[in-house]
Amino acid sequence: MKLVHKYINNQPIVWFHKKKEKSNQFCLYCGTHVGFSSEEASNKEHLIGRQFVPSGAFQEGKGFNLIFRACEVCNSRKAEIERHISSVTLLNGIPNQENSEYVDRAIIKASKDFHPLKQGVLVKDASDKQKFNFNFGSMKISFESISPPQLSQEYIKALSFYHIQGFFSLLTSSNPEVVSGTKLLPEKNFWFHGAYTHGDWGNAELMEIAKRIEILRCNANISTADGNFKVLMCHSIKDPSYWFWALEWNKNLRVVGGIYSPKKCPPIFDDLPIQQWKPLGEGSDGAKHRIREEIPLDKNDDILFSYKVYQEK
Ligand SMILES: [Zn+2]
Numbered sequence: 001m002k003l004v005h006k007y008i009n010n011q012p013i014v015w016f017h018k019k020k021e022k023s024n025q026f027c028l029y030c031g032t033h034v035g036f037s038s039e040e041a042s043n044k045e046h047l048i049g050r051q052f053v054p055s056g057a058f059q060e061g062k063g064f065n066l067i068f069r070a071c072e073v074c075n076s077r078k079a080e081i082e083r084h085i086s087s088v089t090l091l092n093g094i095p096n097q098e099n100s101e102y103v104d105r106a107i108i109k110a111s112k113d114f115h116p117l118k119q120g121v122l123v124k125d126a127s128d129k130q131k132f133n134f135n136f137g138s139m140k141i142s143f144e145s146i147s148p149p150q151l152s153q154e155y156i157k158a159l160s161f162y163h164i165q166g167f168f169s170l171l172t173s174s175n176p177e178v179v180s181g182t183k184l185l186p187e188k189n190f191w192f193h194g195a196y197t198h199g200d201w202g203n204a205e206l207m208e209i210a211k212r213i214e215i216l217r218c219n220a221n222i223s224t225a226d227g228n229f230k231v232l233m234c235h236s237i238k239d240p241s242y243w244f245w246a247l248e249w250n251k252n253l254r255v256v257g258g259i260y261s262p263k264k265c266p267p268i269f270d271d272l273p274i275q276q277w278k279p280l281g282e283g284s285d286g287a288k289h290r291i292r293e294e295i296p297l298d299k300n301d302d303i304l305f306s307y308k309v310y311q312e313k
Helices: 072-092 100-110 153-172 204-215
Strands: 042-046 066-071 128-136 139-147 190-197 217-224 229-235 243-249 253-259 278-282 288-291
Touching (some): 042 072, 066 072, 072 100, 072 243, 072 253, 153 190, 153 243, 190 204, 204 253
Antiparallel strands (some): 042 066, 128 139, 190 253, 217 229, 229 243, 243 253, 278 288
């Protein structure tokens, strides 16, 4: 398996053409026919939104991307989700950016974009401040916690599904210009395992996953937009319908999952080390709270995106 259809290293792959008959025939996200003689409204879509990464990180015509025809409904829904995830991950990812221009642009973006889960609140002001009061026997303890702007798991799941659908079609379609040459990834086979912010990339679960994928065959390992977008796709040699994938967004968030039989957990995620959560007791809001220490990743131990792509001889 290899990247097909007009692939040149470090350049976008273009499946889009003004003429529908010369474009990809299906929206890669919902499977709607957008090709020859289709009446469905469709337009040009960049799998990795150009504004998703720091502006300027994609130089025109350079760097990997997949450009194809998508239906307008999917295109605009994805743009909306992407905008929110972008402004939050760019802001929270500032400590990991070496380029000071990207830092400035992240702050400007977070100062303009409203937070998806907090009506009327800008992303830059969306830190979560909460007060907790706990009773331990006769002792009363109270503390305040401030956490950076949070993302909804639903948004993360939706965007990772869009991205992985695009890469799956790219790696498996023999010719997207014809119906018979197109492969799409249905939602029932998509497995979302979890998302982890930068300060927690060294946790036992992610470390174990990164080791386990060694037995799989790596189909794609792409870093683009100055390292602000990374994707890894691997599949099992014994069962080609079983895949592992990982994404990294704006040096801030890693998301991992698989492609497998409907509703079944891909074996790579079976019996992972148990995360050490400590119960905190009941808070003033009446809910039970728990905490876990984040474990940062030492650069020397970072192997997740280090796997080499398998070359057919
Ligand atoms: Zn669509």
